[in-house]
Amino acid sequence: MGIAIARCEFLDAQCIKNVNLHDGLSLTEAPTLLFEFHGSPRGVEEDAQAVKEIVEEFGGSEFEWTSEEGARRKLWQARHNAYWANIAANPGKRAVSTDAAVPLSKLAEAVAVADKVLGGSPFPYSILGHVADGNFHCFVVTDPTKSEELTEVQKLTHKITAKIIAMGGTCTGEHGIGAGKIDDLVVETGQSAVNVMKSIKATLDPNGILNPGKIFR
Numbered sequence: 001m002g003i004a005i006a007r008c009e010f011l012d013a014q015c016i017k018n019v020n021l022h023d024g025l026s027l028t029e030a031p032t033l034l035f036e037f038h039g040s041p042r043g044v045e046e047d048a049q050a051v052k053e054i055v056e057e058f059g060g061s062e063f064e065w066t067s068e069e070g071a072r073r074k075l076w077q078a079r080h081n082a083y084w085a086n087i088a089a090n091p092g093k094r095a096v097s098t099d100a101a102v103p104l105s106k107l108a109e110a111v112a113v114a115d116k117v118l119g120g121s122p123f124p125y126s127i128l129g130h131v132a133d134g135n136f137h138c139f140v141v142t143d144p145t146k147s148e149e150l151t152e153v154q155k156l157t158h159k160i161t162a163k164i165i166a167m168g169g170t171c172t173g174e175h176g177i178g179a180g181k182i183d184d185l186v187v188e189t190g191q192s193a194v195n196v197m198k199s200i201k202a203t204l205d206p207n208g209i210l211n212p213g214k215i216f217r
Contacts, residue, residue, distance in 0.1 A: 006037060008034070010032065013030050016029050016030065019082060035065075044067060079128070082128055083095065096141075096150070098137055098138040099173055101174075102168065103168055106168065114136070114138050115127060121140075123140050133173065136173075157180075161184050162187065182217055201216065
């Protein structure tokens with residue numbers, strides 16, 4: 001029946017470093033996976049042991065688990081506070097959060113692609129995501145007083161998104177198309193598909209009053 005994993009999240013080393021500083025944790029500053037198991041006490045223990053063996057088989061280290069509520073909350077604190085920790089690590093700055101998703105089998109490759117693109121930029125960044133659905137986010141730090149930085153980050157985001165689409169992924173896993181990914185939607189689905197979407201929207205919203213300026217031009 002497999003392993004009953006209820007949640008599986010990942011954070012890169014920079015995320016862990018920032019969370020350690022923000023929350024006074026002492027996690028090893030390395031790419032980190034967080035799992036949550038649901039089931040009976042014995043079933044959870046067996047699942048945790050099975051995952052530990054898989055982690056060791058693939059070169060992972062420092063696997064630890066607990067069923068005690070306080071200790072669990074402390075482990076998950078790293079994920080819950082990651083965004084704010086990244087902001088706190090860069091006073092006076094803001095973080096632009098990207099959003100994309102790929103088939104689960106390509107998640108590691110997609111994260112590596114994003115890391116390579118952002119690693120060649122001058123902006124501090126970190127990457128985290130939801131392993132279960134192949135969705136990941138990059139937090140890219142910019143100076144809100146310099147509009148040119150936001151413009152450059154938008155270019156980087158489009159570059160990453162184009163690579164994700166080429167891998168069979170999607171330009172958004174959670175955040176939606178909005179105004180920033182209108183062109184990406186065309187690249188991903190094709191103009192014909194977008195035209196169908198526009199016709200449906202026009203039927204339901206003939207006056208264009210529902211969220212105007214979003215998704216389509």
